[in-house]
Amino acid sequence: MLTLHVAAATGGAVLVEGARIAALGPYEELAAAHPAARLRRWPGVLTPGLLNPHGPELLERTYHPDPREAGELGTGPISDPAVLASLGMTEARWGASARRGAQRLLAHGTVAVAGEPRVRAVADAVRRLGLDVLPRSGPPEGVPSLDPFAPGSGPPTWMPGLRAGGPARFAVFDVRDAAELPERGAAACVATVLGGRLVHRAV
Structure with a gap:
């Protein structure tokens, strides 16, 4: 089954088929090309995940x-x-x-x-x-925290960028843009997708 995830702040969309990303692009183009896809609309921005x-x-x-x-x-x-x-x-x-x-x-x-x-x-x-x-080579810097944006936790690290054919693994944050994330923190997450499955949903 095809699922189309669209983030309101950017209008960008990710088309997921099974555990992989089938396509990336503007929502209007992907929706027109795949009218039978299940639609999931999210507030904010869609990112590769942390x-x-x-x-x-x-x-x-x-x-x-x-x-x-x-x-x-x-x-x-x-x-x-x-x-x-x-x-x-x-x-x-x-x-x-x-x-x-x-x-x-x-x-x-x-x-x-x-x-x-x-x-x-x-x-x-x-x-x-x-x-x-x-894997990691040794203890990382910073204080362990569920929120990588928390003070003292060290610089946040993003996973590699999303691409067609790549793993359907990403997150959606209810912020105006990624620059707002350090202020709001990762608790602004409204959805997380792993292997094409919606494993967290806050809205």
Whole structure:
């Protein structure tokens, strides 16, 4: 099935077929050439998606509480080693945490992380959600954060540009243009697509 994604701020569109990008171009041209394509309209701009360099730090050294634990642990990520030790983290619990953490990464327009997970349950969770995992040569600069635009997290890194025939892997941010992203942050993400699948939708 063909799906046409169009971003309101630019009028640019991406035509997706399966897990690949079939075409890129102005919305009017692609819509006229493919009238049967399913249409998804998004506010803002469509981008290649972000690479978060802190994969292991965020997914197997940080605990993402279950919503049912909010009363006891809150809702934010927990990376304090003393608190983690008190939680008695098992591999299964790390896997469940990684699923929640990866979903939060997707909600910030992240389509890939750097750094191979060493905990098997974490690696399985990342693979099942479809996040790309890239190698890295050493610890990255900056403080680990779900939002690559957060102060102190280091310079944000984008994945390679979109192209016809390339992987259907991108994000949409509800901003006027990419220059507004540092001010708004990656929480402005309204949609993330991996392998042609809509894996996060905020609107």
